Structure formats: structure tokens, C-alpha cells
Amino acid sequence: MTYTVEVEGLRKSFGDTVVLDGIDLRVARGTVAALLGPNGAGKTTTVKILSTLLRPEAGRVHVAGCDVLARPAEVRRRISLTGQHATVDEVLTGRENLVMMGRLRHLTKAAARERAGALLERFDLVEAADRRVATYSGGMARRLDIALGLVDDPAVLFLDEPTTGLDPRGRRDVWDTVGELAASGVTVLLTTQYLEEADRLADSISVLAGGRIAASGTADQLKALIGGETVELVLPDAGALASALSLAELRGYRARVADLSLHVPTDGTAAEVRELLEVVAGVPVLRVAVHRPTLDDVFLALTEQAVPA
Ligand SMILES: Nc1ncnc2c1ncn2[C@@H]1O[C@H](COP(=O)(O)OP(=O)(O)O)[C@@H](O)[C@H]1O
Ligand SMILES: [Mg+2]
Known part of the structure; x- marks a missing residue:
């Protein structure tokens, strides 16, 4: 099996605080994995290390076939990270945001427009495409944020708490979006505090607690653990x-x-x-x-x- 994300013995501390105390994680290509843990468990820290924004202290971290320390630029080209804080520009329309991102990622004007159109369709944002993002619902803005991460066709998508702060309707919309992403073959690693979300979206779940992966498997396997x-x-x-x-x-x-x-x-x-x-x-x-x-x-x-x- 090919793993798009492979982590072994990952450690990270901030000062005296050990946040990740040797975690192992593997995500098979084309699957959705959830890193599940309460607030402060180290989910964002993990995702930042996987996306080269933070350096691991110890351990082996490979993403899309590249070591994050040895080949960070290549890792960055193959991934996208959608964080807890949206990166969309509220003054611009959805389409303008997407075209701008395409241009930033060195697409030609025509290619950026075409890509924007395709993503608007895929994320069910065609009707809202030419409205300012300030008028969007929370769920729509989050969907646009995820779409922005897909402009240059990443091999792996990191979604850090994609539904936190959304109302139930917005949450369902994002769930649908992630489901479609998975169906399209992108590898997704999402973090969540919500068991229901991990259960519903993920092929595999790793429970992060006390700086370690306390358990991992499918939702059914985890449930069977405690019998x-x-x-x-x-x-x-x-x-x-x-x-x-x-x-x-x-x-x-x-x-x-x-x-x-x-x-x-x-x-x-x-x-x-x-x-x-x-x-x-x-x-x-x-x-x-x-x-x-x-x-x-x-x-x-x-x-x-x-x-x-
Ligand atoms: N840059 C930092 N400096 C010091 N402590 C940090 C830093 N980033 C995170 N932490 C601490 O690391 C722990 C894990 O944080 P984080 O990865 O954000 O958790 P989560 O995303 O699961 O809520 C928390 O105790 C947090 O306060
Ligand atoms: Mg976090």
C-alpha cells in the first residue's frame, strides 16, 4: 500500500511542554484520515509540522513521498493547508478570490479563470460566485476556503478543524464537500474534536491524547476495542x-x-x-x-x- 503521509516517532515540545511525545501516523493514498483529539491535544501542531510550517524535533515525517526536513519546498508544492482561520478576502467575490489564488500560484490568466469556474461548480458556489464573500454564510465561506486550497491540484489536503464554528447546516455542507473530495481521489487528513465527524468522514481515525496516539483504526475497530x-x-x-x-x-x-x-x-x-x-x-x-x-x-x-x- 502507498502511504501519502508517513510519520514515525514524531516529537515536538514548546519549552518544557511536550506536545507530541512520539506519534506514529499513516494515511493511505486516496483515503480520508481523521486526527481526533480535544482542544490542546496537539492537532494543529501536527498539521503544521506535516505542512512544513513547524520543524519536528525528532522523528521521521514523509508527505507525498518527500521528507519534510530534507525537501520542504517539494512538500509545499504537493499539499494544501486549510486552517482554522479563513484565508479568503471578504471584499472580493468568490470567483475573484479563486482567480487571484491561481495567479499567485503562477497560472496564466486564462488558466486561472478556467480553474476558478471548475472549482465554483464543484463546490456548489456558482450562484454566489460573483457576490462578495462578506455576504456568504459560514458554510459557503469555508467551502470557498477549501476550494482555494485546491487551485493547484494538491496531492494531499490538510484540513484543520474544517467545521469548528459552523452552524449545523454549514457543517453538513462541509461534510458533503469532504465526501466529494474523497471520491475524487485526493488524500485528506483532517483534524476534529467531533467524534461524529470523524465517524462520518474518515476511513481511519487516530485518537491523539496525552501527546500520543492512544488508538487508531476504523470507527468500528475503535468501538470494538472497549468491547x-x-x-x-x-x-x-x-x-x-x-x-x-x-x-x-x-x-x-x-x-x-x-x-x-x-x-x-x-x-x-x-x-x-x-x-x-x-x-x-x-x-x-x-x-x-x-x-x-x-x-x-x-x-x-x-x-x-x-x-x-
Ligand atoms: N507556538 C507555541 N508556543 C508554545 N506553546 C504552543 C505553541 N503552539 C501550541 N502550543 C501549545 O501546544 C499545545 C497543543 O496545541 P495545538 O497543537 O494548537 O492543539 P490543538 O490544535 O489540538 O487544539 C497546547 O498546549 C498549546 O498551548
Ligand atoms: Mg488546533
């Missing part, structure tokens, strides 16, 4: 929820709170489910459900911290 069944207890109010949580934690269960529910991973045996119900016997529980672990449960088990809301 068992998750017991969901639905409580009537916040007080009951807090009581149930502290009782469960006292007995060594690791529970996750979502709305007025407590999700508790168990081994799935009737004995353990019964034991858990006995632990919270003093608390009024409205309803009990048993389900397969979700990625949220996996995240809790791997990172020992709550999922960002």
Missing part, C-alpha cells in the same frame, strides 16, 4: 444525575454524562449490569438502556476526559 455494552441510565433531574455519577465513580465505574443520562461502560454481562443497578439503587432512575459503545464511550475510555460539548 462490552454501555448501560445508559436516564435520570429525572440534575441532582439525581450527580448522585448517580458519584455513586458509580466511587465504585470504580467510568461514566460519561450526556444531558440527563449517565453512560457507563460495562463488560456486558447480566451480573455487571445488575451490580451497577444496585450501586445506584438509592437514586430514582427513570429508564435503563443497554447499547453498543459509541465513539464517545471510546473517547472516554481512551482519554479519561469528558468529550467537548
